[in-house]
Amino acid sequence: MVAMADGLETVVSPKVASQISTLGIVTVGELLRYAPRRYVRQGQLSNQEMPVEDDWLTIVGRVTGASMIPMKKRSGKFLKVTVTDDDYTYVANFFNARFIQHRIKPGARVLMAGKVKIFRGQIQLSHPEWAVLPDGEAGVDGVVGSAMLAQMLGAEAESLDESGNTAAEALVDRSIIPIYPATKDIQTWTIGAAIARTLAAVERSGAQADALTDQQQRSRGLISTAEALHKVHLPETEDDIEAARARLKFDEALAIQTVLAQRRIAGRTENGPPCPHVAGGLEDRLRERLPFTLTDGQQTVVAEIAEDLARDTPMSRLLQGEVGSGKTLISLLAMLRVVDNGHQCAILAPTEVLAAQHYRTMTSMLGNLAEAGELTAAEGATKIALLTGSMKTAGKRQTLLDVVTGEAGIVVGTHALLEENVAFFDLGMVVVDEQHRFGVEQRDTLRGRGKDRLMPHFLVMTATPIPRTVAMTVFGDLDTSVLTELPKGRQPxxxxxxxxxxxxxxxxxxxxxxxxxxxxxxxxxxxxxxxxxxxxxxxxxxxxxxxxxxxxxxxxxxxxxxxxxxxxxxxxxxxxxxxxxxxxxxxxxxxxxxxxxxxxxxxxxxxxxxxxxxxxxxxxxxxxxxxxxxxxxxxxxxxxxxxxxxxxxxxxxxxxxxxxxxxxxxxTDGFELARVDLEQRREGDVLGSLQSGGVSSLHFLSLLADGDVIADARELADDVVGADLPLADHRPLADLVDAVLVPNKVKYLDKS
Structure with missing residues (x-):
C-alpha cells in the first residue's frame, strides 16, 4: 500500500526521485499536490500568463517563422524562430542550428522549454530544449527534438507512466495536457510521467479516507480529495479542472487552519500573569505627561490589549499599523501596565539601530519615570535597559545584573536577548517588533522564560501591513489589532x-x-x-x-x-x-x-x-x-x-x-500596497517569507482571492479541534495536515 507520507523512491526510480527532490518534493503526497501551472488543449494553443524574466518556461505553440540570421559580432548565423500560442509571440534563438533548421519549420506544432529573457518587450528563449509534436494538420506523425528532450520523451524506464506509455505518448495522447512548473534540472514531461505513475500506484492501493464527511462535501459542493488529485493531473474536461482545484484549495486552507486552531485552543490552557489596571501607576503617569491626546484608533487598541492583559491566560496579539501610527507608544503603555503589576517586559528589535531608537524614544517619553536608582528618579520609577551584541563587557555585565535582579522593568534588545546567559527575574510580557525579521525558534526562546511556569504575554508589532486574508492564514492563532489612523499633525x-x-x-x-x-x-x-x-x-x-x-x-x-x-x-x-x-x-x-x-x-x-x-x-x-x-x-x-x-x-x-x-x-495606503506586493510576488512562499524553514508555496489557495474559503475552513477547523484537540477521532484530517504541510511546516506553525 502506498501512503501519502511515503518517500518518492517507493513509486519512481531513484534517478527520477533525485531530480524531483530539486523542487523540494520528497513524499508521495507532496508530488500529487504539485499543481500544473497551466493546461494545453489538443488542437489548441496554450494560455500562458506573461512570464517573468529568468522563469523556466514551457510553451506549446505553432511556428510562424524560422530564418537564419547573420551574427553581428562574429562569423556565422543563428536560427531565429517565432512561435505563437495566440496570447503571446515568443522568439527562440538557436546557435549551431544546421540540424534544427531542417526540422523546425513554419506551421509545425512545437514544445519548447528554456529560461526567459525579455528584450524590448519581447519574450525570448535562448537555445531552448525543443520538440516537434505529432500534428495531423502539419503532416507530422512522430516526435523529434533536441537531444535532452528526445531522451526525456523517449522510452527510458523511469519515464514510463503506469500504463507503459512513454512521456511523449502520455503527452500527445491526452486531450488536455498539464504543463508543470519546471526547471533546467527537471522538465515538465518528466514530472508529468512521475505523477501519472504515482497517482496510479496510490489509486491501486485502495480508497483513502477523506478529511471531509460526505455531508461536508455536499454542503460545499466539493468532490473527494482522491477524485480531485486524479482530475487535476488527468482532466478530461474544463469542469474536471475547476472541481479539482476547488477541493484542493479547500484542503490547503483546512490544513493550515487546523494547525492554527490547535494552537489557539491549546493556548487557552496555558497560564499567564494577570495584569489589571493599577490606578496611579506608571501607565497613568505617562498618560498624564503626554502632550497630545490618543487618537480614537489608539484608544481602541489600548483597550483591546488591556482586556487581554487582565486575564490569567497569556495574550497573543498582532498589532499592525501604518508607519508612524503610534505602535511604539501603545506597546509602552502596555508594558508599563505589566511593570505596574510587578513583572518585567522585553522588547525584541531586529537591528541595533532600531533597538537604540526604541531605547531613546522610551527613555525620552518617560523622563524621570525611567530613572530608577538615580537621585532624579520619580517615586516608583522603573529602569529601561539596553542589551545588544556589540556592547562592551562592563556595560553588558551591568545590564545582565539589572535584568536578573528585576531592577530593569523594561529590557530593549536585539538577538543578544536570546542568549542563554540572559536570565529574567520575572518576565511578564514579550514584544517583538518587525517580527518577520526573526526566525521561529528565536521568537519562541523568550516566550519560555516566564516565572513559575507562567507564559509571558506576547505582542507582535509590524509596520508592514498584512491583508486580512493573509493575516487570517499566517497569524491565524493571534488576535489582531489594526491602526490605520495617523496621529494629528503627521505631514503628507x-x-x-x-x-x-x-x-x-x-x-x-x-x-x-x-x-x-x-x-x-x-x-x-x-x-x-x-x-x-x-x-x-x-x-x-x-x-x-x-x-x-x-x-x-x-x-x-x-x-x-x-x-x-x-x-x-x-x-x-x-x-x-x-x-x-x-x-x-x-x-x-x-x-x-x-x-x-x-x-x-x-x-x-x-x-x-x-x-x-x-x-x-x-x-x-x-x-x-x-x-x-x-x-x-x-x-x-x-x-x-x-x-x-x-x-x-x-x-x-x-x-x-x-x-x-x-x-x-x-x-500611501500601506494595506493597498501590501496587496500589490503580494500580487506581484504571485503570493510566493508566503509562509516561507516568515522564516518557516522550508515551507513551499501554496499551490491552489490564493491568500488574496480566497477569503471566503479561508473563513469557511477556519470555522470548520475550530469546530473539529474544539471537540478533539489531538485529532484522535479525526485521523483523515490529521493525515491531510501532514500531507499538505509536512512535518517541518507544522513545526513552524506550531512555534511561530
Whole structure:
C-alpha cells in the first residue's frame, strides 16, 4: 500500500526521485499536490500568463517563422524562430542550428522549454530544449527534438507512466495536457510521467479516507480529495479542472487552519500573569505627561490589549499599523501596565539601530519615570535597559545584573536577548517588533522564560501591513489589532519616480535635496548595498555579458555626493558593518541636526524617528520591494514639514519593477500596497517569507482571492479541534495536515 507520507523512491526510480527532490518534493503526497501551472488543449494553443524574466518556461505553440540570421559580432548565423500560442509571440534563438533548421519549420506544432529573457518587450528563449509534436494538420506523425528532450520523451524506464506509455505518448495522447512548473534540472514531461505513475500506484492501493464527511462535501459542493488529485493531473474536461482545484484549495486552507486552531485552543490552557489596571501607576503617569491626546484608533487598541492583559491566560496579539501610527507608544503603555503589576517586559528589535531608537524614544517619553536608582528618579520609577551584541563587557555585565535582579522593568534588545546567559527575574510580557525579521525558534526562546511556569504575554508589532486574508492564514492563532489612523499633525509624503537614464532629472533630484538642506532640513539617501565585499575588495560597477548592471553602493554614492551635487554639506555614511558605537553616534548626531545627509542601507527602514528629516532619495529603487519602500519613506514627514520621497531607478518603462514603483508613487495606503506586493510576488512562499524553514508555496489557495474559503475552513477547523484537540477521532484530517504541510511546516506553525 502506498501512503501519502511515503518517500518518492517507493513509486519512481531513484534517478527520477533525485531530480524531483530539486523542487523540494520528497513524499508521495507532496508530488500529487504539485499543481500544473497551466493546461494545453489538443488542437489548441496554450494560455500562458506573461512570464517573468529568468522563469523556466514551457510553451506549446505553432511556428510562424524560422530564418537564419547573420551574427553581428562574429562569423556565422543563428536560427531565429517565432512561435505563437495566440496570447503571446515568443522568439527562440538557436546557435549551431544546421540540424534544427531542417526540422523546425513554419506551421509545425512545437514544445519548447528554456529560461526567459525579455528584450524590448519581447519574450525570448535562448537555445531552448525543443520538440516537434505529432500534428495531423502539419503532416507530422512522430516526435523529434533536441537531444535532452528526445531522451526525456523517449522510452527510458523511469519515464514510463503506469500504463507503459512513454512521456511523449502520455503527452500527445491526452486531450488536455498539464504543463508543470519546471526547471533546467527537471522538465515538465518528466514530472508529468512521475505523477501519472504515482497517482496510479496510490489509486491501486485502495480508497483513502477523506478529511471531509460526505455531508461536508455536499454542503460545499466539493468532490473527494482522491477524485480531485486524479482530475487535476488527468482532466478530461474544463469542469474536471475547476472541481479539482476547488477541493484542493479547500484542503490547503483546512490544513493550515487546523494547525492554527490547535494552537489557539491549546493556548487557552496555558497560564499567564494577570495584569489589571493599577490606578496611579506608571501607565497613568505617562498618560498624564503626554502632550497630545490618543487618537480614537489608539484608544481602541489600548483597550483591546488591556482586556487581554487582565486575564490569567497569556495574550497573543498582532498589532499592525501604518508607519508612524503610534505602535511604539501603545506597546509602552502596555508594558508599563505589566511593570505596574510587578513583572518585567522585553522588547525584541531586529537591528541595533532600531533597538537604540526604541531605547531613546522610551527613555525620552518617560523622563524621570525611567530613572530608577538615580537621585532624579520619580517615586516608583522603573529602569529601561539596553542589551545588544556589540556592547562592551562592563556595560553588558551591568545590564545582565539589572535584568536578573528585576531592577530593569523594561529590557530593549536585539538577538543578544536570546542568549542563554540572559536570565529574567520575572518576565511578564514579550514584544517583538518587525517580527518577520526573526526566525521561529528565536521568537519562541523568550516566550519560555516566564516565572513559575507562567507564559509571558506576547505582542507582535509590524509596520508592514498584512491583508486580512493573509493575516487570517499566517497569524491565524493571534488576535489582531489594526491602526490605520495617523496621529494629528503627521505631514503628507509626496513620492515621485525619477528615471536614472535621464541625467537632467537625476541632477534635479540632487538640486532638490540641496534646496531642502538650505532650508535647514535633512535628507536620507538609501542604497541597496554597502559596496565592499567582506574582504574589503571593491566590487566593479558596470555591466558584463553575464550579469546585470551593478547597483550603486553606499560607498559609491557617498563619494559621489561629497565631490559633486552636495559638496560642502555635512554627509555621513551609515550601514550594518560599522561598529555599534559609531552607528549610534551618527544617528544621534543626525537627530540633533548636526548632519545634513545620511547615506545609508536599509538599517533606517523601521523605527528611526528624526522629525527634521523631510526628504528621502532611494537609489536603484527597483531593488526594493513595495512594502519596504513604503516603510522607508515613512522615515520622512514626521515633523512640521511635508515629506518628499524620490525613487531613482533604471527600470524599464514596461516592466514589473516599474509597475511596483508606480504603485508606490500613486498610493500611501500601506494595506493597498501590501496587496500589490503580494500580487506581484504571485503570493510566493508566503509562509516561507516568515522564516518557516522550508515551507513551499501554496499551490491552489490564493491568500488574496480566497477569503471566503479561508473563513469557511477556519470555522470548520475550530469546530473539529474544539471537540478533539489531538485529532484522535479525526485521523483523515490529521493525515491531510501532514500531507499538505509536512512535518517541518507544522513545526513552524506550531512555534511561530
Amino acid at each position: 509624503i509626496k513620492t515621485s519616480v525619477v528615471p536614472m537614464r535621464n541625467s537632467a532629472w537625476v541632477d534635479r533630484a540632487w538640486t532638490r535635496a540641496a534646496e531642502e538642506i538650505a532650508q535647514g532640513r535633512q535628507v536620507y539617501v538609501v542604497c541597496s548595498r554597502i559596496g565592499d565585499d567582506p574582504d574589503g575588495k571593491k566590487k566593479p560597477k558596470g555591466r558584463n555579458e553575464e550579469s546585470e548592471p551593478q547597483s550603486t553602493s553606499v560607498l559609491d554614492q557617498y563619494t559621489e555626493l561629497l565631490g559633486g551635487p552636495l559638496s560642502g554639506h555635512r554627509i555621513e555614511m551609515l550601514h550594518g558593518r560599522l561598529p555599534a558605537e559609531e552607528k549610534n553616534a551618527i544617528m544621534d548626531a543626525f537627530g540633533r541636526g548636526e548632519i545634513d545627509v545620511v547615506v545609508s542601507t536599509t538599517v533606517i527602514e523601521v523605527g528611526v524617528d528624526v522629525p527634521n528629516a523631510t526628504m528621502m532619495v532611494v537609489v536603484d529603487a527597483e531593488r526594493f520591494g513595495v512594502s519596504q519602500l513604503h516603510q522607508l519613506r515613512g522615515r520622512v514627514g514626521r515633523g512640521r514639514h511635508p515629506g518628499l520621497c524620490l525613487l531613482m531607478t533604471s527600470a524599464k518603462d514596461i516592466s514589473q519593477s516599474m509597475q511596483r514603483l508606480r504603485a508606490v508613487e500613486a498610493s
